[in-house]
Amino acid sequence: MSWILDGIVIFILLIGVIVYLSWDKMKETAGFKQKWAVLCGEEDKKKLYWLVMLCAGIILMVWMQMLYGDRSNLSMGQIKVLTLVMILFACAWTDMEKYIIPNFIILIGAGIRLLYYIPELILYQAGFFSVLKDDLIGILVVAAFLLIGLLIVRSGLGMGDVKLLLVMAFYQGLTGIISSLFFSLLIAFVGSVYLLVTKKKKRKDTIPFAPFILAGTYLSIILTGF
Template sequence: MEICIAVCAALACTGLALVYLYMGKKCKLSGREWLIAAAACAAAAFAVFRLEQKGTDVTGMVKILWVLTLMLAAGWVDAREKIVPNQLILLGLAGRCLIYIAELLSDPSGFGMLVLRDLAGTGITLAALLLIVFISRSAMGFGDVKLLGVVSLFCGLSWTYSCFLYGLIAAALASVYLLAVKKAGRKYQIAFAPYLLAGYLITAVL
């Protein structure tokens, strides 16, 4: 458990650092935002604990935690700025390249099939999400599409589907609540990345 807490503390610090690099002096938090950040870190700690219980291997854990770091940063920035920065997407791709190198060194014979599977899954994910963007008339942003593409490249098609589904449910519930308390109109567009983060954490826990 101590290892889980240490990993998640480092993860939270990394996420905060990424956000700070992007937002600069605009990164000051209100009291409520600090509570939300603390809750997200606690949820991340529990997710890591569950992953350990499920016997996730080291490589799988590194992949999941790296994406979780990006999701924390993307969710925070999107909630405040309504944008998923390309810097985070590029950072995710750079991290995946480094992990690919490690996977190549550990299993050269299966590396080609691994890359093909990842690229095929990511291609399917991006195609499906772009279709959703077109049908929904941009109700979902391209930043969210790219973010889920990174999730697919790291974690696979099934994980991405679950992340998107749970995130969609969370966003729908939040929208209903905002409409009920009259804090948003029918045409109000919520930031989706925070709900994708929620979906990602739920997928990790279940």
């Protein structure tokens, strides 16, 4: 039953993200109880973020099951998008807090995707090369789009955002990444206008893009299924 596998994946990834985002502070804290308190989220906004991650993962899992049911040939697609969303939650938090997307998260995300090719090869067999081809085309198209964007607007996306979008193409393929990129840019535009109009941000202020990527990708997956 794929929903059990999806649930296990969400749980493992959720714990992994929470541990990663709490690791620096946990190292500075002595005692198991204190470390556990840090892991659970000492700040209210962190506790809320953990809850949002959990709810988002469960909602997405249920939605994907409603769309596709318990079909084994589609289970890897569900696991891939669930994994990507959890990775994006980690990136969004670090981007909001430190205005960076660590290479460690990018490498972990790419490494997990490479591992997923093994069960895809077993499940899809001859169809595996179509999946691989779609992923590679998605990466090339996004790379070309980002290169043009960087040449036109040099102060736009940071290199962390660029690397994150390339990893996303690795997970979603051509159609998925184009859809996610469209919704991410749309939400980023609306969000940036709101922040500027309400004077929460100024024109010269840095606005983290990863939270918009998370929101846009999540909306894209809900609407399109990948």
